[in-house]
Amino acid sequence: MSTSLVYTPVDEIPQIHQSLKQAFASGKSKDVHWRKQQILKLWHLVEDNLDGLRKALYEDLGRAPDESDGTELNSILLEIKNAYDNVGKWTQTERASWHYMWFAMSPATRIEPKGVVLIITPFNFPLYLCLAPLAAVIAAGDACLLKPSEGAPACASLLADLFPKYMDQDFFRVVNGAIPETTKLLELQWDHRNSTVAKVVCTAAAQHLTPVTLELGGKNAAVFDPRICMSPDYAIVPEHFQEPFIEACKEAYYEMHPKDPKETGNMARIVNERHAKRVKRLLDNTKGQVVLGGNIDMDTYFCEATIVKDVKLDDILMSEEIFAPILPVIPVKDVDEAIKTINSLGHSLVLHVFSSDSAFKKKVFDNTQSGLAVANETLLHIQTVGIPFGGVGASGYGATTGKAAFDQFVHRRGSIDSPFWLDPMMLFTRYPPYTQRNKTMSNMFMHPKPPA
The missing domain is CATH 3.40.605.10 (Aldehyde Dehydrogenase; Chain A, domain 1)
Known part of the structure; x- marks a missing residue:
C-alpha cells in the first residue's frame, strides 16, 4: 500500500x-x-x-x-x-x-x-x-x-x-x-x-x-582493464574482453541471486509508473543486443538485471541516465578510444576505473573530468568521510x-582590525600631499619585491 x-x-x-x-x-x-x-x-x-x-x-x-x-x-x-x-x-x-x-x-x-x-x-x-x-x-x-x-x-x-x-x-x-x-x-x-x-x-x-x-549526475562511466569486474551506469571494455566480461557479470549475478530477486526482494524496483515506462522505452528501442534479462513488470515496476552488449554512442541507452539495473556495454579498441568516449558524453558525477595497473588508472583520470574519480569501487565513496561528494560541469557544482x-x-568574511596607534605611523605614506618622499617611503614598505 x-x-x-x-x-x-x-x-x-x-x-x-x-x-x-x-x-x-x-x-x-x-x-x-x-x-x-x-x-x-x-x-x-x-x-x-x-x-x-x-x-x-x-x-x-x-x-x-x-x-x-x-x-x-x-x-x-x-x-x-x-x-x-x-x-x-x-x-x-x-x-x-x-x-x-x-x-x-x-x-x-x-x-x-x-x-x-x-x-x-x-x-x-x-x-x-x-x-x-x-x-x-x-x-x-x-x-x-x-x-x-x-x-x-x-x-x-x-x-x-x-x-x-x-x-x-x-x-x-x-x-x-x-x-x-x-x-x-x-x-x-x-x-x-x-x-x-x-x-x-x-x-x-x-x-x-x-x-x-x-x-x-550524468552518464557515469566505468572503464575496465581486463582484470577486474564490477557494474555501474555503463561499461567500456576492450573489444576482445567484451564476452569474458559479460560472462563474468552473469556468473556474479547468479551467485548473488540464486533465487529470483523479484521474489526475494533483494533488488530494488523502478520508482514509479512514469519511470518504468521511460525505462521500457529505452530497452525497446536499443540497437544493442540484450544478453541478460530485459523484461520489466509494468504492474510492479520491477526491472530484471539487464546487460546489453555492442552498444554504440548514439544508442538510446546512452541518451540519458537510466536509473534502472541496465548495463550497456561499449566495446572499444584501446584506452585512448575509451577516454574519447567518456569525454564525448560530458562530465559524469562519478568516473569508475577498474584496474590494478596504476599507469592505466592515472591515464584515464588525468585525461577526463568528473565529480569524483573512483578506482575499483562503485559505492563506498559516499561513505568515505573526508572527501567531497559533488559534480563538475553538467554533473553539478559544489559539494553535499x-x-x-x-x-x-x-x-567567508574577511576582517581586519587596525589598532589606534597604527594610522599615525602611516601619515607620510598614505595621505596627501603626495610628494616624492611619500612615494619613496610607500614603495619601501608597500611595493612587493619580485617573486624569488
Whole structure:
C-alpha cells in the first residue's frame, strides 16, 4: 500500500519561509553549542527510527533493508557524526599568514552562516541527499527548509512526521508537494539552495542572486582493464574482453541471486509508473543486443538485471541516465578510444576505473573530468568521510557532504582590525600631499619585491 503524501498548502509556504528568516535573525544559531545539540538531535532522528526509514525506502524504491543501510542510512550517520565532531574546528576564525605589513591589523577570515537554506532532494537517494547536507547546514549555523522528493512519498511523509519531534521547528522545516509547491518555494529569496532540479532552480536563483549547489549526475562511466569486474551506469571494455566480461557479470549475478530477486526482494524496483515506462522505452528501442534479462513488470515496476552488449554512442541507452539495473556495454579498441568516449558524453558525477595497473588508472583520470574519480569501487565513496561528494560541469557544482558541504553553506568574511596607534605611523605614506618622499617611503614598505 503506497503512502498518500500530504502536500503543504501553497499559501503557507511564504509564512514558513518568513518564520525561518526571523529565527535566523535572532542569532540563536550562532552558538556552536546549540548547533551541536541540533546535530545530535538529527542523529537521534535517524538512529531512533532506522526501522521506519528502512520501511519507507522499501515502499518507495523496493530497496532491501541491508542495501538501505549500506547506501543511505549508515552514510547519513557517518556524515552527522563528522559534522558533530568537527563543527567547533570548522567554525573557528582563520588567521591570515603573518606578513610584516599587515600583522598589526590582525587580518582574519570569519566563518559565518549564510542565512536560510533551501534543500530540494531527488527520488533516487531520498534520505541521504536530504539529511547528509542538512548536517552540514546545521554545522554552518543556517536555518533550513527541506523539500523532499514527491517521487519518494513514504520517505517524504516520514520526514514531515519526524522533524517536529526532534528538530527545532523555528529553524528546520519540511515542505511537501510537487510542481506548485516547488514553484512557490523558488519564487522566494533564499541565502543558498541545494538542489537537483538544475535549470529551473538556477533560473529562479538568478532572480535573487542566490548561490546554488547542484548534484546532477550524468552518464557515469566505468572503464575496465581486463582484470577486474564490477557494474555501474555503463561499461567500456576492450573489444576482445567484451564476452569474458559479460560472462563474468552473469556468473556474479547468479551467485548473488540464486533465487529470483523479484521474489526475494533483494533488488530494488523502478520508482514509479512514469519511470518504468521511460525505462521500457529505452530497452525497446536499443540497437544493442540484450544478453541478460530485459523484461520489466509494468504492474510492479520491477526491472530484471539487464546487460546489453555492442552498444554504440548514439544508442538510446546512452541518451540519458537510466536509473534502472541496465548495463550497456561499449566495446572499444584501446584506452585512448575509451577516454574519447567518456569525454564525448560530458562530465559524469562519478568516473569508475577498474584496474590494478596504476599507469592505466592515472591515464584515464588525468585525461577526463568528473565529480569524483573512483578506482575499483562503485559505492563506498559516499561513505568515505573526508572527501567531497559533488559534480563538475553538467554533473553539478559544489559539494553535499562533509567539510566541503559546510564550506558551501557559510560565508567567508574577511576582517581586519587596525589598532589606534597604527594610522599615525602611516601619515607620510598614505595621505596627501603626495610628494616624492611619500612615494619613496610607500614603495619601501608597500611595493612587493619580485617573486624569488
